[in-house]
Amino acid sequence: MSGTLDHVMMRVGDLEESLDWYTTHLNYEEKDRWEADTFTNVYLGPEDMHEEGAMLELTHNHDQDSYDVGDAWGHIAVRVPEGDLEESYQQLMDDGVEDYRDPESCNGRYAFVKDPDGHEIEIVKRDPEQGAKWSIDHTMIRVEDADEALGFWTRKFEYEHTGRWESDSFANYFMKPEGASEEAMAVELTYNYDGRSYEMGDAWGHLAVRADDLNDYWETLEEREAEEYRTPEECDNNYAFTKDQDGHEIEVLERDFDGSLFPN
Incomplete structure (x- = not known):
C-alpha cells in the first residue's frame, strides 16, 4: 500500500474570493476543477509541485456561503525556505492577509494566518529541497485518544512516525507512508492531555x-477493519471513503496525471 496523501479538502463560502486569495498570496495555480449541479471542486497547488506533493481542494456548495470551522479540524501548514519566514509573513501582512499568530509570538519557528473563511494556515520553515515555497507540508487534525489514532494510521494505512513533539499539555505526532518523499504531505495528529x-x-x-x-x-x-463510509461501488468505482476513530473522513482514490485529475 503506497498511500501518499493526495490532497486536503476544505469548504469555502465564496469560491472566487478564495481562489483569488490562494492564487494571489500563495502563488497557487488551478490544477483542475469539477463542476456539478450543486457544487464546484477546484484543485490548487504551486506551479512546480512535486509528483508526491499534495493539492488543496476547495469545495463550494452553491446554496451555502458560510460554514462552521469547529475545533476537530486544525490547519494546513505551508512551507517557506529557512530564513524566509519573517519576510514571507511580512509580505502577507503588507498584502492585507489576516494575522493570527506572528513569528515573534511563535519564537521565530513558525507563524499563522487565516484565509477568508477563517481556515488557519501555518507557515513553517523547511529546507528548499523539502518542497516548493508555499507547498503543503502537513495537515493537522485533533484526536481524542493518541493511542487509537496512531494505531489507526499505522495498522490501516501502514504509516510511520516522521516526527513528534511532546509538551506539558499536548503532543503532536507526524505520520507518513513508509518511504514517502520529503515533498509529500504529512498528517499531524494533535492530542491534548x-x-x-x-x-x-x-x-x-x-x-x-x-x-x-x-x-x-x-x-x-476492509481486512484491517476500517469503517466503510462510502464504498467504491457506491462511488462508481472512482473513489471511496472511510473514517478514523474520531470521525475524520479519509478518501481513497486513484490518480492519473496524464490528463484530467478527475475520472471520466
Whole structure:
C-alpha cells in the first residue's frame, strides 16, 4: 500500500474570493476543477509541485456561503525556505492577509494566518529541497485518544512516525507512508492531555490518500477493519471513503496525471 496523501479538502463560502486569495498570496495555480449541479471542486497547488506533493481542494456548495470551522479540524501548514519566514509573513501582512499568530509570538519557528473563511494556515520553515515555497507540508487534525489514532494510521494505512513533539499539555505526532518523499504531505495528529472532546464542524472536509489500485487498496482496508463510509461501488468505482476513530473522513482514490485529475 503506497498511500501518499493526495490532497486536503476544505469548504469555502465564496469560491472566487478564495481562489483569488490562494492564487494571489500563495502563488497557487488551478490544477483542475469539477463542476456539478450543486457544487464546484477546484484543485490548487504551486506551479512546480512535486509528483508526491499534495493539492488543496476547495469545495463550494452553491446554496451555502458560510460554514462552521469547529475545533476537530486544525490547519494546513505551508512551507517557506529557512530564513524566509519573517519576510514571507511580512509580505502577507503588507498584502492585507489576516494575522493570527506572528513569528515573534511563535519564537521565530513558525507563524499563522487565516484565509477568508477563517481556515488557519501555518507557515513553517523547511529546507528548499523539502518542497516548493508555499507547498503543503502537513495537515493537522485533533484526536481524542493518541493511542487509537496512531494505531489507526499505522495498522490501516501502514504509516510511520516522521516526527513528534511532546509538551506539558499536548503532543503532536507526524505520520507518513513508509518511504514517502520529503515533498509529500504529512498528517499531524494533535492530542491534548486534558481529555477534551471536539466538534467536527462542516468547513473541514477530508484527507485523500492515493492508491495504485482502488479496489485492492479498499480490500486491504476492509481486512484491517476500517469503517466503510462510502464504498467504491457506491462511488462508481472512482473513489471511496472511510473514517478514523474520531470521525475524520479519509478518501481513497486513484490518480492519473496524464490528463484530467478527475475520472471520466
